[in-house]
Amino acid sequence: MLTVTGVNLSFGSLQVLRSIDISVNPGEFVALVGPSGCGKSSLLNIIAGLEQPDSGTIQLDGAPVTKRLGLFAYMPQHDALLPWRSVLDNAILAAEVAGVDRNNARRRARELLPAFGLEGFADAYPDTLSGGMRQRAAFLRTILSDRPILLLDEPFGALDALTRRLMQEWLLGLTASLGRSVLMVTHDLEEALMLADRVALMTARPGRIKWVEDVTLPRPRHPEMALDPAFVEQKARLLDELRSEFAGITTQQPAVIGATR
Numbered sequence: 001m002l003t004v005t006g007v008n009l010s011f012g013s014l015q016v017l018r019s020i021d022i023s024v025n026p027g028e029f030v031a032l033v034g035p036s037g038c039g040k041s042s043l044l045n046i047i048a049g050l051e052q053p054d055s056g057t058i059q060l061d062g063a064p065v066t067k068r069l070g071l072f073a074y075m076p077q078h079d080a081l082l083p084w085r086s087v088l089d090n091a092i093l094a095a096e097v098a099g100v101d102r103n104n105a106r107r108r109a110r111e112l113l114p115a116f117g118l119e120g121f122a123d124a125y126p127d128t129l130s131g132g133m134r135q136r137a138a139f140l141r142t143i144l145s146d147r148p149i150l151l152l153d154e155p156f157g158a159l160d161a162l163t164r165r166l167m168q169e170w171l172l173g174l175t176a177s178l179g180r181s182v183l184m185v186t187h188d189l190e191e192a193l194m195l196a197d198r199v200a201l202m203t204a205r206p207g208r209i210k211w212v213e214d215v216t217l218p219r220p221r222h223p224e225m226a227l228d229p230a231f232v233e234q235k236a237r238l239l240d241e242l243r244s245e246f247a248g249i250t251t252q253q254p255a256v257i258g259a260t261r
């Protein structure tokens, strides 16, 4: 179990995170939703050990962990595939860094290619793949790092609406079969509600956890559930909560647009 308690973070005079408390239970899928710039990626960086908080603790199964690099399967906001490595060699990167035998790592990656919709592309280079394929290759690498907790930062952020929907369905099936814990950042409330067991809303910067609630939908989930009245009600209510946070970063726009008419 992952527990984040009282995390604060500033960059110089810019306060980014304030008193963040959030937890992810074993096997649980938690979605973190909040306006751009509120500190979501910074929080994942802190959990992954790439950034140190000014104060607060990160605990795993009740014990504080200060050296966290490599403890999580982390998929950063930008897919960061290495252009000079094939799909297969990108996929085994984390395993390779962890010292796993290359041939063993390659064999496992090859076995998983079909499940990730990448069959036949083991030797392809990232710049010959579609956006969705790149995301899945980055996903495969994240999964192959074999850590029990996945940290996913906007895994579908760069995709068009239809591909995004297909990838969400694919992730639903994948997490159900892998049984790992997930903390996923997304801008998209519908995506959060469709995938997660619990949704946490963040305020505009400095980011605080504004609201956490269980998702009412039963599992297994399927796309038609987006029409379920309980789903629609929950989405509308949470959108209202979020709207006030987004307002702070968008109020400039109408005036600017108006001025150019």
Ligand SMILES: Nc1ncnc2c1ncn2[C@@H]1O[C@H](COP(=O)(O)OP(=O)(O)OP(=O)(O)O)[C@@H](O)[C@H]1O
Binding pocket: 011, 016, 034, 035, 036, 037, 038, 039, 040, 041, 042, 043, 077, 205
């Ligand atoms: N290394 C850094 N140095 C200085 N400021 C930073 C650094 N990293 C992030 N910031 C600032 O911290 C704030 C939060 O950034 P962060 O990337 O965590 O936001 P986010 O919630 O992930 O936004 P988005 O939804 O747009 O990805 C921003 O104002 C950003 O400019």
Ligand SMILES: [Mg+2]
Binding pocket: 040, 041, 042, 077, 153
């Ligand atoms: Mg971000």
